[in-house]
Amino acid sequence: MSKNLIIVLLIMFCSYTAFSQTNSQKDAIFSEHASCGLGYGLEYGKIGGHIIFYPQRNVGIFFSLGSATIDVAWEVGLKLKILPNTYNLISPYLIGMYGYNFTAMVSDDDLSSGYAFDKINYGTTFGAGLDIRFKHYSNNYLSLAVLFPSINRGDVNGYRNFLQQTYGLSFSDNPSTVVVSVGYNIILPISD
Secondary structure: OOHHHHHHHHHHHHHHHHHOOOHHHHHHHHOOOEEEEEEEEHHHOEEEEEEEEEEEOOEEEEEEEEEOOOOEEEEEEEEEEOOOOOOOOEEEEEEEEEEEEEEEOEOOOOOOOOOOOOEEEEEEEEEEEEEEOOOOOOOEEEEEEEEEEOOOHHHHHHHHHHHHHHHOOOEOOOOOOOEEEEEEEEEOOOOO
């Protein structure tokens, strides 16, 4: 499946969920057992979406899929809600994941081979964030997170040095030790 099709399907699913809910479902929706969201950042596969399941009230397991410019990016991880009460307007959380954490992109690929030398790096990422609701009884929320990817600098620098010495290529970006994630999430209507 193409990256665009995956993103369109995620948008359609989240839109269907948001618009199919009624006030009579408020109690079932408000107890968060699962949610899906779209956003930007490592938590969302760079640009994409994720789905979270909560087997326990404050521990969520998530899977993310998105576009990392040159290929499909994915993450799997855990989200630990520090204040699991869903009535709070602001709910802090800790997050840990494994998956996409950096793309090494060549800035002047003069060999006309497209993305032949670009490379996605995978590793662990940890961070903290806030889920922000705009109303107490809301079935949607905004997530903001600060994430710290653990990038193996030796591997990245070795790959860059090889390409610079062999092909004379340069890179358009450097690995960042701190990144931000922003997303819009909708609680899925799963009753107790």
